[in-house]
Amino acid sequence: MTALDLPTPSLSRDGLVGVPPSEATQTRKEFTSDQEVRWCPGCGDYIVLNAVQGFLPELGLKRENIVFVSGIGCSSRFPYYLDTYGMHSIHGRAPAIATGLAITRSDLSVWVVTGDGDALSIGGNHLIHALRRNINMTILLFNNRIYGLTKGQYSPTSETGKVTKSTPMGSVDTPFNPVSLALGAEATFVARTIDSDRTHLTDVLREAAAHRGTSLVEIYQNCPIFNDGAFDAFKDKDSREEAVIPLRHGEPVRFGSDGRLGVVRDPGTGSLRVAEVADVGADAVVVHDAHADDPSTAFAISRLTNAGVLQQSPIGIFRQVERPTYDDLARGQVQTAQSSEGEGDLAALLAGKDTWTVD
Amino acid sequence: MTRQVKQLDRVIIRFAGDSGDGMQLTGDRFTQETAAFGNDLSTLPNFPAEIRAPAGTMAGVSSFQVHFADHDILTPGDAPDVLVAMNPAALRANLPDVPRGATIIVDTHDFSARNLTKAGYSESPLEDGTLEPFALHEVDLTSLTVEAVKEFGLSRKDSARAKNMFALGLLSWMYGRPTEPTIEFLTTRFAARPTLRDANVTAFRTGWNFGETTEAFAVRYEIKPASMATGRYRNVTGNAALAYGLIAASRQSGLPLFLGSYPITPASDVLHELSKHKRFGVTTFQAEDEIAGVGAALGAAFGGALGVTTTSGPGVALKAETIGLGVMLELPLLVCDIQRGGPSTGLPTKTEQADLLQALFGRNGEAPVPVVAPRSPADCFDAAMEAARIAVTYRTPVMLLSDGSLANGSEPWHLPDVAALPRIDPAFQTGHNHVADDGTEEFLPYLRDDETLARPWAVPGTPELMHRVGGLEKADRTGDISYDPANHDLMVRTRQAKVDAIAKSLPPTEVDDPGAESGQGARMLVVGWGSTYGPIGAAVRRVRRDGLKVAQAHLRHLNPMPSDIGDILRGYDRVVVPEMNLGQLALLLRGRYLVDAKSHTQVNGMPFKAAELADVLRGYLAALEDEIPEPRGMHEEVPV
Numbered sequence: 001m002t003a004l005d006l007p008t009p010s011l012s013r014d015g016l017v018g019v020p021p022s023e024a025t026q027t028r029k030e031f032t033s034d035q036e037v038r039w040c041p042g043c044g045d046y047i048v049l050n051a052v053q054g055f056l057p058e059l060g061l062k063r064e065n066i067v068f069v070s071g072i073g074c075s076s077r078f079p080y081y082l083d084t085y086g087m088h089s090i091h092g093r094a095p096a097i098a099t100g101l102a103i104t105r106s107d108l109s110v111w112v113v114t115g116d117g118d119a120l121s122i123g124g125n126h127l128i129h130a131l132r133r134n135i136n137m138t139i140l141l142f143n144n145r146i147y148g149l150t151k152g153q154y155s156p157t158s159e160t161g162k163v164t165k166s167t168p169m170g171s172v173d174t175p176f177n178p179v180s181l182a183l184g185a186e187a188t189f190v191a192r193t194i195d196s197d198r199t200h201l202t203d204v205l206r207e208a209a210a211h212r213g214t215s216l217v218e219i220y221q222n223c224p225i226f227n228d229g230a231f232d233a234f235k236d237k238d239s240r241e242e243a244v245i246p247l248r249h250g251e252p253v254r255f256g257s258d259g260r261l262g263v264v265r266d267p268g269t270g271s272l273r274v275a276e277v278a279d280v281g282a283d284a285v286v287v288h289d290a291h292a293d294d295p296s297t298a299f300a301i302s303r304l305t306n307a308g309v310l311q312q313s314p315i316g317i318f319r320q321v322e323r324p325t326y327d328d329l330a331r332g333q334v335q336t337a338q339s340s341e342g343e344g345d346l347a348a349l350l351a352g353k354d355t356w357t358v359d
Numbered sequence: 360m361t362r363q364v365k366q367l368d369r370v371i372i373r374f375a376g377d378s379g380d381g382m383q384l385t386g387d388r389f390t391q392e393t394a395a396f397g398n399d400l401s402t403l404p405n406f407p408a409e410i411r412a413p414a415g416t417m418a419g420v421s422s423f424q425v426h427f428a429d430h431d432i433l434t435p436g437d438a439p440d441v442l443v444a445m446n447p448a449a450l451r452a453n454l455p456d457v458p459r460g461a462t463i464i465v466d467t468h469d470f471s472a473r474n475l476t477k478a479g480y481s482e483s484p485l486e487d488g489t490l491e492p493f494a495l496h497e498v499d500l501t502s503l504t505v506e507a508v509k510e511f512g513l514s515r516k517d518s519a520r521a522k523n524m525f526a527l528g529l530l531s532w533m534y535g536r537p538t539e540p541t542i543e544f545l546t547t548r549f550a551a552r553p554t555l556r557d558a559n560v561t562a563f564r565t566g567w568n569f570g571e572t573t574e575a576f577a578v579r580y581e582i583k584p585a586s587m588a589t590g591r592y593r594n595v596t597g598n599a600a601l602a603y604g605l606i607a608a609s610r611q612s613g614l615p616l617f618l619g620s621y622p623i624t625p626a627s628d629v630l631h632e633l634s635k636h637k638r639f640g641v642t643t644f645q646a647e648d649e650i651a652g653v654g655a656a657l658g659a660a661f662g663g664a665l666g667v668t669t670t671s672g673p674g675v676a677l678k679a680e681t682i683g684l685g686v687m688l689e690l691p692l693l694v695c696d697i698q699r700g701g702p703s704t705g706l707p708t709k710t711e712q713a714d715l716l717q718a719l720f721g722r723n724g725e726a727p728v729p730v731v732a733p734r735s736p737a738d739c740f741d742a743a744m745e746a747a748r749i750a751v752t753y754r755t756p757v758m759l760l761s762d763g764s765l766a767n768g769s770e771p772w773h774l775p776d777v778a779a780l781p782r783i784d785p786a787f788q789t790g791h792n793h794v795a796d797d798g799t800e801e802f803l804p805y806l807r808d809d810e811t812l813a814r815p816w817a818v819p820g821t822p823e824l825m826h827r828v829g830g831l832e833k834a835d836r837t838g839d840i841s842y843d844p845a846n847h848d849l850m851v852r853t854r855q856a857k858v859d860a861i862a863k864s865l866p867p868t869e870v871d872d873p874g875a876e877s878g879q880g881a882r883m884l885v886v887g888w889g890s891t892y893g894p895i896g897a898a899v900r901r902v903r904r905d906g907l908k909v910a911q912a913h914l915r916h917l918n919p920m921p922s923d924i925g926d927i928l929r930g931y932d933r934v935v936v937p938e939m940n941l942g943q944l945a946l947l948l949r950g951r952y953l954v955d956a957k958s959h960t961q962v963n964g965m966p967f968k969a970a971e972l973a974d975v976l977r978g979y980l981a982a983l984e985d986e987i988p989e990p991r992g993m994h995e996e997v998p999v
C-alpha cells in the first residue's frame with residue numbers, strides 16, 4: 001500500500017519544547033535495548049516497534065529525556081525493548097502514571113503504550129480524563145480487537161457476535177470506536193493508522209509528537225494468533241483502495257480507484273455517508289478540516305468506520321487543534337504563586353496567623 | 360452587680376445545633392479565643408455525613424466539643440460540663456452524654472410543637488421535668504439576636520443566623536475569653552459584606568453583654584493559663600499539621616511535592632490545604648479517581664518528586680494494586696490514610712482505626728509496606744516527616760495512618776525550630792554503580808545499599824542510566840524480567856528484609872513507667888497506637904491518682920515495629936491493648952511476640968472516654984492482683 005501524504009500542518013508544533021536536544025545524531029541501534037523481543041512471530045507489534053525505533057532518532061532528543069510508560073497486555077511490553085527510561089506498570093493505569101510524570105517533568109517526552117483492553121476496558125476512565133485534560137503526551141493505542149495476553153477473549157473493540165473462548169455463542173457487547181470515544185472526550189489530537197503502512201505510521205507519529213497536548217494514535221495491529229486478518233481489508237491489494245478512507249487536511253475526502261468514491265453530507269440528517277462522486281458531483285465532497293474547533297464533523301467521519309468486521313475505515317488525522325495543556329497550566333500556577341508571593345517561608349507557614357508565646 | 364468568680368482547673372463545653380446553625384464555626388472561634396488566652400486545649404468536632412440533613416432532625420445535629428484547662432490535657436474530654444443546645448434535636452441527641460449537675464443553655468426559640476415532634480419529643484423537655492437534674496438556662500437566643508441586629512435591615516432569616524455569634528459571646532463572657540480575635544475574624548471574613556459583618560459583631564457583643572447584665576448568669580468562671588514549655592504556639596488540626604509536615608519534608612529533602620488525590624471524607628482538607636501552598640513548589644492534582652491519584656503520585660515519584668496520595672479506607676482499597684507496584688518498583692511513595700468508620704462506606708464522618716491490617720497486608724503477594732501513625736493532631740507533622748524519611752531513604756511506599764478524630768481535632772502546637780528540622784537525603788543515582796566482568800562500567804538498577812538494602816533512585820533525565828522498571832518480578836541486581844524460582848524467592852525475602860531493616864533506624868521505645876527506675880515498676884503495660892494516645896494517657900493518669908501502678912507505651916511505628924518491643928512486652932505480667940477496632944494491633948503483638956495481650960475494643964465511631972477506659976484498666980489491675988479471672992465483658996479475646 002502506498003503512503004498517504006499528510007498535509008503540512010498550520011499549527012504550532014511545540015510538543016517537544018522544553019525537552020533537551022541530543023548533541024550527536026542518533027541511530028536506531030541506540031534506541032534498541034539488550035532485551036530479547038518476545039512477541040509471537042508475525043505479530044504487528046514488531047512492525048510498530050521497528051517504526052518507533054527508526055523514528056525516535058529523528059526527534060533528536062536526549063535519550064535519557066524520553067520515557068515510555070505502558071500498562072498490561074502484549075503491546076505493553078514495548079518499553080522493555082527501547083533503550084530509554086521506561087515503566088511497565090499495571091493494567092489500565094499507564095495514562096494516570098504518565099500524567100503525574102508529565103506534570104512534574106516538563107523536560108521529558110512522555111509516551112504511553114497501551115492496547116484496546118488496557119486503554120478502553122480496565123483503564124477507560126484514565127484514558128478519557130487524560131484526553132480531556134490534554135496532558136502533553138502521546139498515547140499509542142494498539143488495537144488488535146482481541147485479548148492476546150490472556151489468550152483470546154473478546155475485547156471492547158471486538159465486533160458484536162465475535163466467537164471467542166469467553167463468548168462461544170458470540171459476543172453480545174457493542175464495541176467502542178476508539179476515535180469516536182476520544183473525540184467525545186475532548187481530545188485535541190486524534191489519529192488512526194495501520195501497522196502495515198510504516199510510512200503513514202511514522203508520519204502520524206511525527207505529528208503526534210509535535211502536538212502539544214495529549215495525542216491519541218489508534219494503530220490497527222494484527223494479532224495473527226487470536227484475531228488474524230482483522231485488518232486484511234486494508235492490506236489486500238484488491239480491497240484496500242475501497243477500504244481506506246484517507247484523511248488529508250484541506251483536501252476533499254475521496255478514495256477508491258481514481259477517487260471514484262467521496263464522503264458527502266446528507267442534507268436531511270447532517271450526517272456523512274459515502275457516495276459515488278459521479279452521482280453527487282465533486283463539489284459535494286466534504287473537505288477534511290482537522291483543525292476545526294468544532295469536533296462534530298470529525299466525529300461524523302469517525303462513524304464511517306464499520307462497527308462489525310472492518311471493510312472500510314477512515315485513516316489519518318481526524319483532529320489536530322490547539323488547547324492549553326493541563327500540565328502547562330498547573331506549572332504556570334506554581335510559577336505565578338512563586339513570582340507573585342515569593343518562595344514560601346516555612347517558618348511563617350507553620351506559624352500561621354494566630355500564635356502566642358509562652359515565656 | 361457583684362459577680363461571683365469561680366476558679367476551675369478545666370472545663371468541657373459542647374456546642375450543639377442543626378447542621379445549618381454554624382456550630383463548627385462557633386466551636387472553632389471559641390477554641391481560637393481559648394488558645395489565645397493560653398489554656399491547654401483539645402477539640403472534637405462531630406458532624407453528620409449529610410451536608411444538610413433535614414433541619415431540626417436528630418440526623419442533622421452537629422456538635423463541637425472543646426476541653427480546656429490550666430494544665431496539660433490529653434483528650435477532648437468525656438462528658439460536657441456545659442451543653443449549648445440550639446434546638447430540641449440538639450438537646451435530645453446530646454443529653455445522654457451530659458452528667459447530672461452540668462449546665463445546659465437552651466435556645467428556647469425553636470421549642471415549638473412541630474420541632475419537638477421532629478426531634479422525637481412528645482412533651483417539651485423544658486416542662487416535663489427532664490432537665491431538673493441540670494443547671495438549666497432557658498434563653499430565647501434567636502429573638503434576642505434578631506432584636507439586636509434589627510438596625511441592619513437584614514431579612515429575618517439572615518438576622519436569626521447570627522444567633523451562633525450571640526451564643527459565642529455569652530459563653531466567651533462566662534469563661535472570660537478574649538473577644539478581640541473573634542471581632543478581628545468577623546471583620547476579615549465579612550470584609551466584602553459590611554452589613555453581615557456588623558450584624559455578626561453586634562450579635563457577638565450583645566451575647567457578651569447579655570451575660571454581663573442579666574442576673575440569670577450569676578457566676579463567671581476563671582481557668583488560668585496552663586504552664587506550658589516556653590516557646591511559640593499555635594492551634595492546629597491534624598489535617599493541617601499533616602499538610603505542613605509534607606511541605607516540610609519536601610523542603611528538607613529538596614524534592615518537589617506532588618499530591619495526587621481524590622476527594623474523600625475526612626481526608627479532603629489535606630488536599631485543600633496543600634492546594635493553597637503552591638509557592639512552596641507544591642503541585643496538587645485532583646484525579647479522576649483514587650487509583651489515578653496514587654498512580655499519578657507514583658509517576659511523579661519515578662520522575663524524582665516526593666509523590667503523595669491522601670485518602671481514607673475505601674480509597675486505600677482501590678489503591679492497593681498501585682501500592683503493590685510501588686513495592687515492586689521500589690520507589691518512594693507516601694499513602695496517607697485518614698481512617699474513618701468502615702467497612703465499605705461505613706461512617707464517613709466518624710473515627711475508627713480499623714485499617715491497620717489493611718495497611719500492613721491489604722495487597723496481593725508478599726508486599727511489605729512500612730506503617731507509621733501519629734498520636735495527636737500536632738503529631739501529624741512529625742509523623743509526615745518520618746514517613747517521608749522512610750520512603751525516601753528506603754525507596755518504598757509508606758502508609759501513614761491518621762484518623763477522623765486527629766484530622767478534625769485540634770490542640771496547641773509548640774512550633775518547631777525550622778532550622779533544626781532533620782534533612783532527608785534523596786541520594787539520587789547519577790552515574791554507573793558497577794564494573795562488569797569485562798571491565799566496562801554499567802548501571803544495575805537493583806544493586807542494593809549494604810546498610811539499607813535500598814536500590815538506586817535514577818530519575819529520567821540522568822544520562823547513561825536509562826533503565827526499565829515494571830511490575831513483573833525483577834532479577835536481582837539487573838532489574839531485568841525474571842521468572843527464575845530461586846530469584847523470586849530471593850527477591851521476596853529481600854524486599855521484606857529491606858522493610859525489616861528500617862527497625863535499625865528507630866529510637867528505643869519510650870515506656871512511661873514512673874517506678875521502673877527505682878525497681879518499683881508496674882506489672883501491667885498498656886500499649887496503643889494512633890489517636891488513642893490521649894484517652895489512654897488520660898486513663899492511665901486517673902488510675903495512677905488512685906495510687907495504682909500502670910505503664911504506658913505508644914507505637915509510632917507499626918511496621919516494622921521497634922526491635923525492643925518484644926522484650927518490653929515480655930517484661931510485664933499483663934499487657935492490655937485498647938483499640939478502636941476489633942483487636943488488630945493485639946493480633947499482631949500476639950502473633951509476633953507470643954504474649955497473651957488482652958484486647959479492649961470500641962467501635963462506636965467516637966474516641967475512647969478516659970473515665971471508662973480507666974475503669975477497664977482498674978479491672979485488669981484488680982484481676983492481676985487477685986489472680987482471679989478478669990470480669991466478663993472487660994475485654995474480648997482476639998480471634999487468633
Ligand code: SF4
Binds near residue numbers: 044
Ligand atoms: S498474542 Fe497476538 S498480539 Fe499478543 S504477541 Fe501474540 S500475536 Fe501479538
